[in-house]
Amino acid sequence: MRWVVTGSGGMLGYDVADVLRSAGESVGALDRAALDVRDPDACRRALDGADVVVNCAAWTDVDGAESDEGGAFAVNAVGAANVARVSAACGATLVQVSTDYVFAGDVAVPYAVDAALRPGNAYGRTKAAGEWAVAAECPTSYVVRTAWLYGAHGRSFPATMLRLAAARETLDVVDDQVGQPTWTRDLAVFVRDLVAGGAAFGVHHGTASGQTSWCGFARAVFAAAGLDPDRVRATTSDNYPRPAARPAYSVLDNAGRMPGWEDALHRALPSLRA
Ligand SMILES: NC(=O)c1ccc[n+]([C@@H]2O[C@H](COP(=O)([O-])OP(=O)(O)OC[C@H]3O[C@@H](n4cnc5c(N)ncnc54)[C@H](OP(=O)(O)O)[C@@H]3O)[C@@H](O)[C@H]2O)c1
Numbered sequence: 001m002r003w004v005v006t007g008s009g010g011m012l013g014y015d016v017a018d019v020l021r022s023a024g025e026s027v028g029a030l031d032r033a034a035l036d037v038r039d040p041d042a043c044r045r046a047l048d049g050a051d052v053v054v055n056c057a058a059w060t061d062v063d064g065a066e067s068d069e070g071g072a073f074a075v076n077a078v079g080a081a082n083v084a085r086v087s088a089a090c091g092a093t094l095v096q097v098s099t100d101y102v103f104a105g106d107v108a109v110p111y112a113v114d115a116a117l118r119p120g121n122a123y124g125r126t127k128a129a130g131e132w133a134v135a136a137e138c139p140t141s142y143v144v145r146t147a148w149l150y151g152a153h154g155r156s157f158p159a160t161m162l163r164l165a166a167a168r169e170t171l172d173v174v175d176d177q178v179g180q181p182t183w184t185r186d187l188a189v190f191v192r193d194l195v196a197g198g199a200a201f202g203v204h205h206g207t208a209s210g211q212t213s214w215c216g217f218a219r220a221v222f223a224a225a226g227l228d229p230d231r232v233r234a235t236t237s238d239n240y241p242r243p244a245a246r247p248a249y250s251v252l253d254n255a256g257r258m259p260g261w262e263d264a265l266h267r268a269l270p271s272l273r274a
Contacts, residue, residue: 010031078133
């Protein structure tokens with residue numbers, strides 16, 4: 001089976017390609033220089049011969065999308081549609097990576113896979129459009145929604161916490177946003193198993209089990225690193241105004257399909273500190 005990973009220079013794309021290679025799969029890893037998903041002809045050339053395409057290419061600057069929604073839409077919606085059209089034409093299975101931000105996060109229970117989309121910011125709107133485009137263009141597709149990703153090959157929250165811990169005695173971290181911190185390597189395994197196991201096409205939630213706030217996550221990072229978690233103080237989002245609205249309760253119902261977030265953090269930490 002020939003896998004092609006787009007956006008392979010990014011945090012998730014790197015680990016998806018690496019996990020697949022480690023499992024002995026044949027992988028074409030295409031970073032942005034090798035394939036710009038906004039270019040339909042380039043997609044046709046680059047994806048030819050793929051059995052499975054994992055689209056990790058995305059505009060991920062959530063705040064930047066507020067002032068350039070067109071730019072984000074070109075990658076997250078039009079780019080996804082280009083990849084989906086070519087995947088369908090060459091008979092490939094497509095995995096489109098999406099986000100909890102397709103929901104506003106103003107509810108109190110986890111979102112089901114079939115919950116109505118209602119993004120609360122520009123980035124979420126462009127990713128929702130990408131989901132619709134993929135469903136419309138490629139019947140042999142998975143949409144894998146994930147959230148709060150961290151990994152060794154990108155800007156990761158745990159690494160930031162450890163860096164700040166070395167510089168400051170105390171840290172103020174928001175406690176009023178709740179989600180599911182998800183390790184990119186666990187998500188990569190989830191994607192591989194989804195495809196290899198012949199799961200039903202459609203939407204799947206690929207997030208770690210359990211939930212916590214950013215403050216809870218930061219305290220867990222401190223504790224796992226042997227630091228005093230009480231050095232992390234709870235604060236509220238009001239103290240950190242951002243251009244894009246953030247979901248308050250951003251938990252996806254994944255029916256315990258992935259390992260718990262604390263377990264993942266302990267397994268991930270050595271690679272994040274390297
Ligand atoms: N990070 C999170 O917390 C999170 C949460 C939920 C969902 N997701 C989703 O997970 C996926 C992977 O995100 P990530 O965290 O790995 O983000 P990332 O590190 O920013 O990776 C995205 C990659 O896409 C590339 N890219 C941007 N525009 C492109 C284009 N026109 N053509 C081809 N490649 C392009 C970027 O290249 P450059 O760096 O050169 O721009 C980057 O390498 C995305 O679909 C994202 O929406 C992420």
